[in-house]
Amino acid sequence: MKLNPNRDRLVDQLLREVLGNETPPDVADRVLRKAYPRRKVIFWAAPAAAAAVLLIVGAWLAFSPRYPLPLLDGKPIEREAVVSTHEKARDLILGGYAHVALQPEASIRIKGSQKDERIALEKGKVTCRVNREQGRFTVETTLGNVWVTGTEFSVELIDKKGEEEMIGNKAGRALALAIIVTAGTVQVDYEGSRYAISAGQSQVFGGERKEVSQDPPKKRTPGKDGEKNAIAKGTVIGTVVAKGDSSITIRSLNGNKDEYIPEWEGGNTGGPKKSVVRQIKAVKVGDKVRAQWYVNDHLRLKSVERIEGESKEDGATEKSREEGKKEEKGAVTKKDADDDDNGDDDDDEKPIAGTEGFSGKVSGTVQSKDENGDSFTLKVKDILKTWKGNKAKNPKAMVGETIEIEGINENHLLWIKTLKEGDAIEIEIRYNEENDFQILELSESQRKTIGK
């Protein structure tokens, strides 16, 4: 790893832009005001000044570089034109910065205006590559609009077999909208909510709704509480990976991990909504769940229910709210006593009491695997060994608990791929400095299973 201070600052600045939404200011008006301060125009001069302005604008329109016309397979095409493909794909370029590949059997209408290019996708699939710094680009569909904050993605309207006329029917809706993002991020407006889909992710809206996980955005609105101030709402489907007294962390089907806190009730003197707290208690780490959420200044949980798993009343996670009271054995995770329940932090987990610094070998049963394939949950059956470097005071506290174990190199990830739910395994693990369990080393037989 090369430490180069200039590159460090460059990456730092770009991260502020890419993740922190720091955008360059538009100083054009301010510069022009300073360069050309206003002067008083006496009454009789006004008509002449207006004429001069018209002349200048006219000249500018006549001689300034023209905004590129839409090009279909390299030839100009009018806006509002409908473009359909049959067996062959076609290429459309809008404004010089939005490249749209119409896949076979697709149909679009060219819409939009200068620097705000749009197409209405009426049928089929388009793949888009956009230089977002040159202008906006939106794909409109009957189900929702997809607009670019990234660069490369595809959008497809999926019709149910035998309902080919669905688009033109009374409802005017296709059955599903499928979006695949290759590079950057796109935003999707769907049924009144906004979703962000990042590179490497795909999402289907509509159609088989029960299998669609709507992940929350990372953005928050400080100081705005209550569902009425929500900037996004949705239903996430995923696996519980951690729980606290009044928080739950879910890894979604899309691979995103977020911590949710219950809705608030009772204003300034109130607290987390009791019915939601009860629902959190009723699910266990490793359960597959469906959870309704909304985002304001926090990521709030409206409800959570188990879809799959062996959940039962989880009294083991009950513990006192008294500050400083020692965590009971069996509590998998807890929030900091002084934590301000900030929904932004997606992984504010504490180790099982007495197991901090663990290094050794455990046995147990695989409960679930992360969608990304980089971790799995294990219900610990026994502590088989502890190594010299072990610093855990009470490793046995893990027994009976479900823990998440991460792989940290390519071999680990390959081996995790081979795991199945219910597998009885033995594995060497340790706690890292960020309070996560990670694989320490694979055994010879485990390496053999991945051909290493």
Add this chain to the structure above:
Amino acid sequence: MDRETLGALVRAHQSELYRFLRYLGANQVVAEDLLQETFLAAFKSNNVPPEESTQQAAWLRGISRNIFLQHCRHEKRSRVHVNTDYVDQAESLWISEFLRDGDGFDYVEALRACLERLQPNQRKVVDQKYTHGLSRDEMARKNGMSADGIKSLLRRIRAALGDCISRRIGLEEIG
């Protein structure tokens, strides 16, 4: 320079120049002020390279770096020790790596791709810092680490991202 030409000049170059000034070490407010000064200096000059010339961006960047140096000489609280050598080296990397494709687009796209390859724990820390804007102390508390530990960890992650970007855009041999 007429009003329209000046407006077009500002709109064409303000994003890159702002990013350049931030990269040199200016905070957001200072970068915005220096950006305006850069264009006002360009407005007063009679030597603006033609729009089609590739020299126009370099010429404006030269103005902005001089204005940044002047600012740092007056501002003793600058967070980095700034002198001509420092700015020369920074600009050299800016040109050879970031502007390798002309506008930095490939570099930003490579960063996005490399972000996706971070380990979940690394991504968590990066999001805490850049997406959610947590302070180093807040991050230290949430991650059970010291503030210095967070600082080192973020530096290591940025170095890993820098290496990853270099590989992606074919700069493995540089730096």
